[in-house]
Amino acid sequence: MKKLLPLLIPVVALVGGIAAGDWLRPAPEGAGHAAEAPAGEHGEAETDAHGSDDHAADPSDHAAPAADHAAASDHGGGHDDGHGGPVPAEGWFTFPSQFFVPLMRNGDMGAVMILTLTIETPGAELAAMEQQEHRLRDALLRELLIHANTGGFDGNFTSEARLAPLRERLHKAAQASTDLTVKAVLIEDIARQAG
Known part of the structure; x- marks a missing residue:
């Protein structure tokens, strides 16, 4: 004790x-x-x-929830997805693996471009977009290879004068490969690695 x-x-x-x-x-x-x-x-x-x-x-104690609900409905906020939860108005599908684009010169690979791409689409179509990943990836890689073979990644490839046409070409390629809505193709990361 x-x-x-x-x-x-x-x-x-x-x-x-x-x-x-x-x-x-x-x-x-x-x-x-x-x-x-x-x-x-x-x-x-x-x-x-x-x-x-x-x-x-x-005064916001009782008015805040009503105002939030009104704001969501006035500005085209998410709608019901059928499971009780709202579907986001915007969706972003990021490809799970990066794009590797070889830069070939005279039959030799001098460098490799590494890109991370994301597709902006309505939230309701995000699941369908994931189902078409392979078709979209093929179309975007084809466009990236054309861009690389025409000298698009030579010199200062990060300038807006070079990236704006690339984004536009990728956007058109993605739209042509699917019947889903493709609002934009975003370049998340871009780098050149010596081969």
Whole structure:
């Protein structure tokens, strides 16, 4: 018993301190008024001892959810996907592996371009887009090879003057290879690695 007593005293003191702190903690503001107000009287103004209006102090309490719902419906927010959850208006399909484009010169591979591409599509078509990954990948890789063989990756290939036509060609190639909506083809990463 003598060996357990030194271990038991700090535990009892800790539990007692927690209980005393919880008991002495002040009640949050407005908690007394909320407890006193009967249910269903939210339409009436409630005032505290200083005469201030609780609802007027924060008018967004009841209006915020309605405003959020209205904003989502006014701006073409997501619609119901049939499973109870909203379908996002925008979707992005990122190819799971990068594109490797060899840069051939006189029959030798001088370097390799490495790109990460993403297709922007409506959220409702994202699952169908994933099903057509191989067809889309083939079309985009074909366009990247043409771009590489015509010198598109020579020199300063990261300038906007070089990337804008490439994005446009990739966009047209993706649109031609699928009946799904392709809003844009985004170049997420681009790098040249020496061969």
